[in-house]
Every structure is written in C-alpha cells, then in structure tokens.
Amino acid sequence: xxxxxxxxxxxxxxxxxxxxxxxxxxxxxxxxxxxxxxxxxxxxxxxxxxxxxxxxxxxxxxxxxxxxxxxxxxxxxxxxxxxxxxxxxxxxxxxxxxxxxxxxxxxxxxxxxxxxxxxxxxxxxxxxxxxxxxxxxxxxxxxxxxxxxxxxxxxxxxxxxxxxxxxxxxxxxxxxxxxxxxxxxxxxxxxxxxxxxxxxxxxxxxxxxxxxxxxxxxxxxxxxxxxxxxxxxxxxxxxxxxxxxxxxxxxxxxxxxxxxxxxxxxxxxxxxxxxxxxxxxxxxxxxxxxxxxxxxxxxxxxxxxxxxxxxxxxxxxxxxxxxxxxxxxxxxxxxxxxxxxxxxxxxxxxxxxxxxxxxxxxxxxxxxxxxxxxxxxxxxxxxxxxxxxxxxxxxxxxxxxxxxxxxxxxxxxxxxxxxxxxxxxxxxxxxxxxxxxx
Amino acid sequence: xxxxxxxxxxxxxxxxxxxxxxxxxxxxxxxxxxxxxxxxxxxxxxxxxxxxxxxxxxxxxxxxxxxxxxxxxxxxxxxxxxxxxxxxxxxxxxxxxxxxxxxxxxxxxxxxxxxxxxxxxxxxxxxxxxxxxxxxxxxxxxxxxxxxxxxxxxxxxxxxxxxxxxxxxxxxxxxxxxxxxxxxxxxxxxxxxxxxxxxxxxxxxxxxxxxxxxxxxxxxxxxxxxxxxxxxxxxxxxxxxxxxxxxxxxxxxxxxxxxxxxxxxxxxxxxxxxxxxxxxxxxxxxxxxxxxxxxxxxxxxxxxxxxxxxxxxxxxxxxxxxxxxxxxxxxxxxxxxxxxxxxxxxxxxxxxxxxxxxxxxxxxxxxxxxxxxxxxxxxxxxxxxxxxxxxxxxxxxxxxxxxxxxxxxxxxxxxxxxxxxxxxxxxxxxxxxxxxxx
Numbered sequence: 001x002x003x004x005x006x007x008x009x010x011x012x013x014x015x016x017x018x019x020x021x022x023x024x025x026x027x028x029x030x031x032x033x034x035x036x037x038x039x040x041x042x043x044x045x046x047x048x049x050x051x052x053x054x055x056x057x058x059x060x061x062x063x064x065x066x067x068x069x070x071x072x073x074x075x076x077x078x079x080x081x082x083x084x085x086x087x088x089x090x091x092x093x094x095x096x097x098x099x100x101x102x103x104x105x106x107x108x109x110x111x112x113x114x115x116x117x118x119x120x121x122x123x124x125x126x127x128x129x130x131x132x133x134x135x136x137x138x139x140x141x142x143x144x145x146x147x148x149x150x151x152x153x154x155x156x157x158x159x160x161x162x163x164x165x166x167x168x169x170x171x172x173x174x175x176x177x178x179x180x181x182x183x184x185x186x187x188x189x190x191x192x193x194x195x196x197x198x199x200x201x202x203x204x205x206x207x208x209x210x211x212x213x214x215x216x217x218x219x220x221x222x223x224x225x226x227x228x229x230x231x232x233x234x235x236x237x238x239x240x241x242x243x244x245x246x247x248x249x250x251x252x253x254x255x256x257x258x259x260x261x262x263x264x265x266x267x268x269x270x271x272x273x274x275x276x277x278x279x280x281x282x283x284x285x286x287x288x289x290x291x292x293x294x295x296x297x298x299x300x301x302x303x304x305x306x307x308x309x310x311x312x313x314x315x316x317x318x319x320x321x322x323x324x325x326x327x328x329x330x331x332x333x334x335x336x337x338x339x340x341x342x343x344x345x346x347x348x349x350x351x352x353x354x355x356x357x358x359x360x361x362x363x364x365x366x367x368x369x370x371x372x373x374x375x376x377x378x379x380x381x382x383x384x385x386x387x388x389x390x391x392x393x394x395x396x397x398x399x400x401x402x403x404x405x406x407x408x409x410x411x412x413x414x415x416x417x418x419x420x421x422x423x424x425x426x427x428x429x430x431x432x433x434x435x436x437x438x
Numbered sequence: 439x440x441x442x443x444x445x446x447x448x449x450x451x452x453x454x455x456x457x458x459x460x461x462x463x464x465x466x467x468x469x470x471x472x473x474x475x476x477x478x479x480x481x482x483x484x485x486x487x488x489x490x491x492x493x494x495x496x497x498x499x500x501x502x503x504x505x506x507x508x509x510x511x512x513x514x515x516x517x518x519x520x521x522x523x524x525x526x527x528x529x530x531x532x533x534x535x536x537x538x539x540x541x542x543x544x545x546x547x548x549x550x551x552x553x554x555x556x557x558x559x560x561x562x563x564x565x566x567x568x569x570x571x572x573x574x575x576x577x578x579x580x581x582x583x584x585x586x587x588x589x590x591x592x593x594x595x596x597x598x599x600x601x602x603x604x605x606x607x608x609x610x611x612x613x614x615x616x617x618x619x620x621x622x623x624x625x626x627x628x629x630x631x632x633x634x635x636x637x638x639x640x641x642x643x644x645x646x647x648x649x650x651x652x653x654x655x656x657x658x659x660x661x662x663x664x665x666x667x668x669x670x671x672x673x674x675x676x677x678x679x680x681x682x683x684x685x686x687x688x689x690x691x692x693x694x695x696x697x698x699x700x701x702x703x704x705x706x707x708x709x710x711x712x713x714x715x716x717x718x719x720x721x722x723x724x725x726x727x728x729x730x731x732x733x734x735x736x737x738x739x740x741x742x743x744x745x746x747x748x749x750x751x752x753x754x755x756x757x758x759x760x761x762x763x764x765x766x767x768x769x770x771x772x773x774x775x776x777x778x779x780x781x782x783x784x785x786x787x788x789x790x791x792x793x794x795x796x797x798x799x800x801x802x803x804x805x806x807x808x809x810x811x812x813x814x815x816x817x818x819x820x821x822x823x824x825x826x827x828x829x830x831x832x833x834x835x836x837x838x839x840x841x842x843x844x845x846x847x848x849x850x851x852x853x854x855x856x857x858x859x860x861x862x863x864x865x866x867x868x869x870x871x872x873x874x875x876x
Contacts, residue, residue, distance in 0.1 A: 050672060051703075054691045068847050070681060075842070077736035099738050101667040101708070102679045117736040119668060119778070119844075121679050132735070184839070185847040192850060199876065200695060204688035204780050205850035208681070212673030229539040230557060234488060235650030241540045241559050243508060243646070250642035253492045257638060265489075270539070297570070298515035298555040300537050340557070342642050401622070404513070406557075409506050409623040412630060412643035438637065 018318040020422065021351070021384045024325060027313075028336060028352050031327055032288065035334040036220065040287040040360075044218040050206060053198045055259075056216035057362035064191040064209040067182035072122045073100075075177040079113040079135060079166045080126035083174040086113075091138060091165035098123060113166045122178055129177035130168050138165040185209075197362040220360055222255045223264035223282030224248055227275060227293040227302050228340055231267055246342040246408050247292035251349055255290070258354045259361020270294065270302040279306070283331035290353070293340025296324045303337050312337070318383045318422050321405035322348040341405035347386045347417070350436070367437040371397035371416070373429050381425040388414035389435060397435055414438060456756040458860065459789070459822045462763060465751075466774060466790050469765055470726065473772040474658065478725040478798075482656040488644060491636045493697075494654035495800035502629040502647040505620035510560045511538075513615040517551040517573060517604045518564035521612040524551075529576060529603035536561060551604045560616055567615035568606050576603040623647075635800045658798055660693045661702035661720030662686055665713060665731040665740050666778055669705055684780040684846050685730035689787055693728070696792045697799020708732065708740040717744070721769035728791070731778025734762045741775050750775070756821045756860050759843035760786040779843035785824045785855070788874070805875040809835035809854070811867050819863040826852035827873060835873055852876060 019027075045059040074080065081092060092113040098105055100119035108114055108125035116122070116129060137148045145164070185191060191209055196202055198216070206214060224247075231245035232238055245267055252262045263285040266278040275294075282289045294303030295314055303326065304314050312328035312335075319325075321344040326337035338348040355366060374396045379385040385403070388411050392398040397418060401410030416435040420427065427433065457465075483497040512518065519530060530551040536543055538557035546552055546563035554560070554567060575586045583602070623629060629647055634640055636654070644652060662685075669683035670676055683705055690700045701723045704716040713732075720727045732741030733752055741764065742752050750766035750773070757763075759782040764775035776786040793804060812834045817823040823841070826849050830836040835856060839848030854873040858865065865871065 050687050051690065054694055064847070066676070069844055070676060071679075073844075075844075077734060097737065099667065099708075100679075101738070102670075102677050104678045115737075117738060118734060119666075119681070179842065179844055184842070184845045189847070191847055196850075200688045200691035201784060201846075201850045201852070201876065203691045204684040204784060205846045207672040207687045208684040208780060208846040210670075210672050210674070210676065210682045212671070228557075229537070232648075233650070234645040234648050236648070238504070238508060238648065239540050240542045241509075241538075243557070244648045246642040246646040249488050249645045250638045252489065253638035253641045256492055270537075296515060296556060299535065299553075300539070300555060342646060346639060346642060404617065404622070406507055406511075406513075406617055407622045408639075408643045408646040409502070409627070409629055412634075412639045414639070438639065 018316045018323070018382075020318050024317045024319075025352055028327060029356060031329075031334050032356055035329060035332065036287055040218065040220055045215045046218045047213055047215050050203055050212050050214060053203060053206075053214050053216055054200070056198050056219075058192055058194055058196040058198060058202075059215040059217045061190055061194045062192045062206065062209075062211065062214065064185050064187060064189050065211070066209060067187040068184040068208055069179055069181060072181050073119050073179050074098075074116045074122055074129045075118065075179050076129055076131040077118050078116060078129050078131040078177065079163075080108055080116045080122055081113045081128055081130055081166075081168075081172065082108065082110070082126060083128040083172040083176065085111055086128065086130060086168045086172040088168055088170065091136075091167040094163045094166055115163060127174045127178065128172045130166065130172060131177060134169055136167045136169060137163045138167075140164055195362055217360075217362070219259060219261035220288055220357060221263040221286045222260045223286035223289045224251045224255065224262060224266070225264075225275070225278045225282060225289065225291045226251070226267045227270060227291060229269040229271075229300065231269075233267065247340065247345045250342060250346050251290055251292060251338075254346065254349045254354065255357065258357035259363050260288075260357045268302070270300045272302055272306050275302045275306050279330050279335070283333040286333060289330065289333055289335040290349070291335060291337045292345040295326045295337050295339060307335065307337065319351070320380055320383045320385050320403065322351065322386070323383070325352075339405070342408045343388070343411050344405040346411065350417070351386065369416070369435050369437055370432050371395055371435050373418075373427055373431045373433055374398045375429050377418070377420065377427040377431075377433075379420040379424050379426065382422055384422045385418075385420040387418040387420060389416045389418045390414060391416055397433065456754045456761070456820075458756050462755045462757075463790055466765060467794060469767075469772050470794055473767060473770065474725055478656065478658055483653045484656045485651055485653050488641055488650050488652060491641060491644075491652050491654055492638070494636050496630055496632055496634040496636060496640075497653040497655045499628055499632045500630045500644065500647075500649065500652065502623050502625060502627050503649070504647060505625040506622040506646055507617055507619055510619050511557050511617050512536075512554045512560055512567045513556065513617050514567050514569040515556050516554060516567050516569040516615065517601075518546055518554040518560055519551045519566055519568055519604075519606075519610065520546065520548070520564060521566040521610040521614065523549055524566065524568060524606045524610040526606055526608065529574075529605040532601045532604055553601060565612045565616065566610045568604065568610060569615060572607055574605045574607060575601045576605075578602050633800055655798075655800070657697060657699035658726055658795060659701040659724045660698045661724035661727045662689045662693065662700060662704070663702075663713070663716045663720060663727065663729045664689070664705045665708065665729060667707040667709075667738065669707075671705065685778065685783045688780060688784050689728055689730060689776075692784065692787045692792060693795065696795035697801050698726075698795045706740070708738045710740055710744050713740045713744050717768050717773075721771040724771060727768065727771055727773040728787070729773060729775045730783045733764045733775045733777060745773065745775065757789070758818055758821045758823050758841065760789065760824070761821070763790075777843070780846045781826070781849050782843040784849065788855070789824065807854070807873050807875055808870050809833055809873050811856075811865055811869045811871055812836045813867050815856070815858065815865040815869075817858040817862055817864065820860055822860045823858040825856040825858060827854045827856045828852060829854055835871060
C-alpha cells in the first residue's frame, strides 16, 4: 500500500486483534478521501446534455444568461391597454392581435387596445392587461353589433377573437397582469446553486434560461472484481463444486444505487495472474476498485495473496457478518476488499462504502428507524451484528432466517437491517433497536 | 373521445363550471385505467438481463430452479470430519485439501480428516467441520513435529496448510459448521415474490440461483409533446417574442423520475397539421401522451383546436396554478393535456399523473409532511392552491416568491409544495399545512 492506513495493526494474514467497525469506517473514509482526490477531485465534472442530467449533482453555481421572463409579457388572455386610458364607460378600439409567437410587436397606438394572449409580448406603450373577464367587448357579428360581458364566459372566449372595442368594468392599475422581464430572475442572477441534485424542476429552470448542457459532478467510477474459482456466471450450468456468483451483480447494482458509475465488472478465479490482469484494467478505468472474496485465512485466497505483498491491510473487523476485510491501493487507486460470502459482501458494501458514495453523489443518507423487536435476539458479544429483518406491523421488527452469511434468499426477503452494537450480547423481545431501511 | 369521461360537463371551450381536483383526478385515473389496459396490461413485460433489472418491478413470482446453497458446504476454514470419530485426545490424520473450486470431491476415508475451505463441498462421509480455532494441529516443519492450537491464530493459519494431524479440543456435534444444501431455500421454493422492486439484494438472490434474465413489468411508455409557436429549443438563440421551452425537458424528466419510459419528445408550433403529425407518431409509440400548452381560452390554442372536435374534454379545474386542463384519446391512446405555463405543467404532472405512474412502477408514494407556516398565506377561495415553498427549520415552511405560473426559477428553488385546500382563503402564520416533499 502506498500509504499505510491509520489502523495498520499488522500485515500478518491473521491479525490477532480485531479493529472496530468505527475504526475501519474511518480508515476507509480516509483512504478514499486521500486517494479519490487524485482523479475524482473537485474538477472531476461531466458536461452533459440536459436530457442526461436528471439525478446528477450540479458541479457549480449556474447564473442565468438571460432575464426570466426574457421580455414583458401578458399573464392572461385579454387586452393590452394603457392603464390611464382604460376608463370605465369609454370603449377603446381593438387594433389587432398579439399572439405568443415569434416576431416583433408594434407599439400600441394611443387610445387603442390590442388583443393579447397569455405569454405574448406586451407592446411598447401598453402598461396593463385587461383580462377578458374584466371587460365589456363589442363585436360585430354579420353586421350586427353586440356587447358581451365577462359573466358569459363562453361568449367572451369567442368574442375576444372578433372584438371591435373593449371597455373595462373597473379601474385598471398600471402593471396589472403584466409579467415584467426579470420578475422571476434578473439576467446574471443565481439560477441554481452548486450541488443541486438535478430534478425535473431544475431542468425546467435551466431550459427556460436557454441552457442545454450543464456541468455536473462526475460519478465515482467503480470497478467490481468478484473472485473465486468456484464461481460460475448466472445463466450457465453448474459443475460439481461450483456455485453461481451473486457478488458481481449485487455489488454492481449497489454501486449504481449509491450513485456511482460501474465501469468494469470482472469475475476471476483464484489465479493470481488473472486477478492481477483484472486489477490492472480496473486501475486504468476506475476511481475505486471493489473486490469480493479471497481475503480470509484459508488457502487459495487470491486477493490476500496478491495484495498483501503489495502492502494491503488484511485483517478482521468486529463485525458479523463481514469480519474479514482488507484495504489496499493498486497503481494509486484505492481497493476495498470485501469478503466473498454474498451476504457479507453486500452488507460490507452497505456499511462501509454506500454512505460515502451516496454523499459524494448528493443522494440523501440512508433512512434509519427505531423499531421494537418482536422476538429475543442473541448476538456475538464484541462484534457489531447486522441482522436481516422485516418490518412487522407499524413499529415491530422481526429477524428473517439465521445469521449465516450465505443466506442470499433470506437477505432478499429482508427489508430492514438491524444494527446490534458490539457490546450487546442479547436483546429481549420488546427492546428498541435501530434498523436501516433497505 | 372514444369514451366520454365521467365529468364531461361540456365540450365548450369555456365551460362555466369548474370541476374539482378530486373529480379530475378520478377522471384521469379512470381514463388511464381503461385505456392503458389495451397495451400496458398485466401481460406487458420486458425480459431483461439482470444487469438491466435494477429498479424494475418483478412481473411474476420467481421460484428457485435449484437449492440454495446447491450443495452441502463448509461454513469455516477448518477440517471435515465424522463427528463420531473426532474425539478429544485422538488425532486424525489429515488427508488432502478441499478447496472452494470446481471438481468432484472424494469421500472422506474412515478415521481421517480433510482440510476444507469456507464454501467448499463437504465430502461424503463427513458430517461436521472443525474450525481451525477449535483444533490442535500437528505439523512437520523441516522434519520437526510440533503442535499448534487455535490460541495462536497466526501460527494456525499457516499450520492448516501443512497439517499432518488434527485433534479436536471439544466434542463435535454432527452438522457443526455445515451448511446443508437447500438450507437457505429448497429447489422450487419462492425466491422472490411478484412485484418485488428489484434492488441489489434481489439481484444477488436471482444470480445465486443461476438466473440471468428476469421478466419485469414493462414501464409505461410516455410521449411528451410541447406546443407553442413561441417556444425555442434551449441551446439556440431567442428571437423576438420567443421563450425557451422548459416543458419538454421538465415533463420528460418528471416522467422518468416517476418510473415511466419516455419514448418520444416533440416540440411543435401552434400549427394543427404539425401537432397532428406529432400525435400520430406518439400514438404509435406510447401508452400515454402528455401535451403541454394550447388548451386555454385564447386564440392559437392548437391542442384544443385539434382535439376538441375529436371529442376531448377541455375545461377548468378548481386549481391554481393549473386551472386549464384537458383530456382526450387519440387513436385509442389516452392524452393528458396540461397547461403551457411551465409551473402549471409541472404541478399538473405531479398532482394528476405522477402518483399513478409511481404506483404502476412500484415506486413508493410521494412523501408528504405536516409543517407550520412561517408567514400568512392568502389563497384564492374555491381552488386548491399549490404553493411553492421551502422547509424552514425543522418544522417550519415558507413560500418562495409569488403564485405566478411562469416563475420557473422560484419553482426550482422550492423543495416543498404546500397544498392549500379549495375551501381555504387564508392561512395565518403558525397554521399547520400539508406539503409534498419534492
């Protein structure tokens, strides 16, 4: 390892002392903080099209290149007037129609009105809009003149199109129903703050300001390497002694869910050369490498075999499942090595890595709850235990199946993880526990 | 419209009566329920690779094609023995090593032990695993015989590899540290229930069972058509009278966020022929068409112009912003027509459509909160008002900017939407309000 981790107690394959969960978490945070900075620093941005920006984290404050709205426009369908000229009892002749459409708009001649549609530019000279509902309109229909008032909404809608004169039913205030240019945001104003997690409403604001590309924080690029000679790819047929590899799809999906980008997925046997090739490719592509398997104290532990001579910390964390853990750097890229039992691998990811990834991606922190145990629960003293469980009624929680780290079906059936503190050996039914919501 | 909506009060462009938000919501739900059934029915499934299945809704219950674990295997690094033969004080000769690796495993000869790694197949004849920590191991190192006990973890790890004999330190129970085949799930057992929203732990279970493709509910396919001659594409230069189109990116992103698939995005002018072409393409591709703009009572309202003669319901909902609303079907495909003001379009989508889409996609319902108003709030009586706001301290909430439906920057700055009931005209500071969390 290029830099020794804070708790590098021992490089022996079976460090006698266990490090605590908190120590290991801090160690991983420090390793990532130091190492990710090389490539995934504050300058690591992607310039993406608006249509690819949903869910991304804005890299920098965005100022609006134009005023919003960009020009003075009408808030209503109605008539553009000069407020001072729009007097009760005095009809104004209606000269033309202003649509919400491209093109220059002529100034409003004195003592006239213009039909105007919602969003259309208010003509120079005009300073107020009279909504159709507040007007008495004179129309000529087949040569016959008639008046229509706002009370007859159907007739008014038709009448606007053929209005000959318009007369207000009440005094008009200057500025009435006019949206001033820049009334939402002046040109140069802050449209969006840095680190906005882009949702549809943010994309609307960017688009309204004419922006079609945006600089977002680059996702952390993760390579996943699943190790184990016994592993077969799902979709193939198992030979004797083989099991299907659950770790590659699970860790890749967990990384995506936590806002990272999975740039490499490799399954390798317990062959050191093959693992080294995968590590080399991973270090080329990724900001962070995650491995599964190969770190416990048996033989054929390829991750330990390859990385320990290169300075990895390989040890034991006071955690169940997920005790065996290792960390390293390879070609300057941090490597987090999780155990190969699929439940251990998944829970190690959730405990040690997911919170850091979520924070980097600007995603909300994991939701935790207080719930009441429905049954007694034994725990191994001295280790944090992560217990797969299900919510049971509005406040209860019940463990599913046993603690075995191979119980992938039971893990899938869980919707909560109870976190039992290291000092706790037993929790009676009725005890309050803290649980992650999956 | 092929089937009249429940509240088809009037086909006139300016229906005098407003329908309530609840009525319109029920109308849209009924329209979608009836019309989406044609294509997007219970048989509408996608067969996707596991790596594309994250976040999708499982279409059917999945039974495990094999037992989990598929064969009896060791839970620990240690020694496979017959429990009855593993007696304190009697060393057993260690005959070979069983790795977690492909290949047949020979049966355990009587009165012997075998080194075994975690996950490796337990040989026929053996019925228990003795972890290294529970054993006294005799090794011959350069011809010299020595004993190692579990207390010396470092030495044990090395010793396992070269063990000559192994002796237990305590009685061994049959089945100890053995994971029986099917102990997680028997072959044919329910691996995942229908409608599981696939997360990493579900993909792990599917992969462990050898499954690499899965049938998921097809996403609702949505076409978005943004209408308005005044609209320019973001990234271009505005001419006089033009504004940038915020609706296309906002509605497309909102649809994606709600779990739908956007299959078409079109921007059209207020030209009926152009709109018809877009509608035709949309009806070919989509389960549901969403339009923005062109439904109010002014002139140049292309959506109304085209769809009203084809039986659309065009009317007014007791809602602000978002009063003008329309619904139709086109070539059998439901069309929801939202107003063109960008805030109105976004809030219409959130109010009327997003909850239905989220439910179909199996996503959790929108989070709502109770919060306390920090300021007085006026509302138009008789209309539900959707007020853009921000959380203010742990319990407070403060509106941002005014009610104008063109205030896209203010909408982007909001993180909550206060829902003011129709009957409420004024809320004093200190009132408790219900708010959506954006």
